[in-house]
Amino acid sequence: EAQVTQNPRYLITVTGKKLTVTCSQNMNHEYMSWYRQDPGLGLRQIYYSMNVEVTDKGDVPEGYKVSRKEKRNFPLILESPSPNQTSLYFCTSSWTSGSPYNEQFFGPGTRLTVL
Amino acid sequence: AQSVAQPEDQVNVAEGNPLTVKCTYSVSGNPYLFWYVQYPNRGLQFLLKYITGDNLVKGSYGFEAEFNKSQTSFHLKKPSALVSDSALYFCAVNYGNMLTFGGGTRLMVKP
Numbered sequence: 001e002a003q004v005t006q007n008p009r010y011l012i013t014v015t016g017k018k019l020t021v022t023c024s025q026n027m028n029h030e031y032m033s034w035y036r037q038d039p040g041l042g043l044r045q046i047y048y049s050m051n052v053e054v055t056d057k058g059d060v061p062e063g064y065k066v067s068r069k070e071k072r073n074f075p076l077i078l079e080s081p082s083p084n085q086t087s088l089y090f091c092t093s094s095w096t097s098g099s100p101y102n103e104q105f106f107g108p109g110t111r112l113t114v115l
Numbered sequence: 116a117q118s119v120a121q122p123e124d125q126v127n128v129a130e131g132n133p134l135t136v137k138c139t140y141s142v143s144g145n146p147y148l149f150w151y152v153q154y155p156n157r158g159l160q161f162l163l164k165y166i167t168g169d170n171l172v173k174g175s176y177g178f179e180a181e182f183n184k185s186q187t188s189f190h191l192k193k194p195s196a197l198v199s200d201s202a203l204y205f206c207a208v209n210y211g212n213m214l215t216f217g218g219g220t221r222l223m224v225k226p
Contacts, residue, residue, distance in 0.1 A: 004158075031212075033214075035216075040218060041218065042205065042216045042217055042218040042219050043159075043205065043216040044216075045213055045214065045215070048212060048213065050212060056212070058213060059213075059215075090158055090159070103149065103161035103164060104151075104159075104161065104214065105161075106151075106158030106159045106160070107158050108157065108158050109156075109157075109158050
């Protein structure tokens with residue numbers, strides 16, 4: 001089944017404790033990205049990747065890191081999480097040659113709480 | 116920079132009635148526009164898109180959207196609403212390598 005998977009689905013952590021949210025897709029997509037969803041703010045893009053070893057900042061990259069060492073994986077790293085990073089996070093992928101004007105496939109989401 | 120506005124936080128409609136969820140956009144150049152739907156505890160799902168061509172775009176589950184360049188709008192419509200259409204709907208615009216979403220509109224369809 002074609003899908004985007006994220007792990008963990010739920011995470012409660014404390015301020016300052018480094019964490020990684022994994023994202024993997026099995027559709028051989030070149031484009032991947034991360035969004036956070038907050039009530040009243042909709043979805044805001046954190047980082048995106050056009051291809052392996054190519055990443056770029058979205059609208060709200062502060063406090064996040066990403067890497068794209070393999071085509072299928074795009075982990076989101078929070079080096080020192082803070083309470084304002086409590087949110088619902090979505091990973092996406094797209095099968096285009098790099099432009100996202102084809103539809104995005106969304107993962108199921110990761111609900112992160114930082115205490 | 117591009118932006119998307121969904122002026123209604125919630126739209127209420129009775130089952131069987133037509134529905135409209137509004138979206139306006141701001142972008143330099145030609146817009147690429149999308150609608151996505153989010154059901155509870157799920158990721159977003161693609162409904163339809165406008166790239167070029169016919170201003171009326173048909174998508175999944177009987178939804179359609181009308182692109183209006185002069186009004187910079189891309190409203191989502193359905194002739195006859197179902198209770199199962201109740202969900203959160205997002206309009207989005209692509210520009211360059213980024214996709215920008217509106218704030219979302221909650222659609223409530225009552226029996």
